[in-house]
Amino acid sequence: MPIMNDHDKRQSIIDACLRMNQLGINQGTSGNISLRHDEGMLITPTSVPYEAMQPEQIVYMGLDGSLAPDARPSSEWRFHLDILKARPEVNAVVHAHPPYATILAIMGLEIPPVHYMIACAGGDTIRCAPYATYGTQELSQYAVKALEDRLACLLAHHGMIAVGPSLSKAMWLAVEVETLARQYHGCLQIGTPPLLSKAEIKNVLGRIAGYGPAAE
Ligand code: 13P
Helix, strand or coil, X not given: CCCCCHHHHHHHHHHHHHHHHHCCXXXXXXXXXXXXXXXXXXXXXXXXXXHHCCHHHCEEEXXXXXXXXXXXXXXXXXXXXXXXXXXXXXXXXXXXXXXXXXXXXXXXCCECCCCHHHHHHCCCCECEECCCCCCCHHHHHHHHHHCCCCCEEEECCCEEEEEECCHHHHHHHHHHHXXXXXXXXXXXXXXXXXXXXXXXXXXXXXHHCCCCCCCC
């Protein structure tokens, strides 16, 4: 990733939050975003409307969980931090409550290989992590597990997480996941969709590496 200074990174997080809502993959303040920064992460503050969010309100948290005394990070800081700790190749974490991904997550459904673009998330499924109360360490553990060898997962009765080497890639993937969820949801209205084979997804995985926007 090109070097961005602290202020630019903070502003890029706010811009991405606004974009999530414009794109219809989130509503209100239910999403949150983090970016790896120095020996920690920059993360959205809890419950601040994106339109009013200021760069100085973005919270810095060390990888050890250290915080400024008056900081109010997103209630989901645990899974943001744990994902960045578990996945050195990941620099950005996007969490949102996109309508179709969340419908599937409420039903406890993973997304199967109904479309080859699922390979953009790293495998032949997008798993659905079991339910745990928002903001808890239990939810964080489930999320990290559901993301093993993957760049996205659903969270039961909750929403979706997309990660990437850059914020633009993670945002792009979040939109792709919601598109896949919408397609799968549509298929389920007609019947049981036929699936692509594991071998074909493996074939696509070999071609699709690096697809998507260039890192910002
Ligand atoms: P924050 O406003 O604390 O980021 O939380 C929103 C949310 O919906 C958590 O899943």
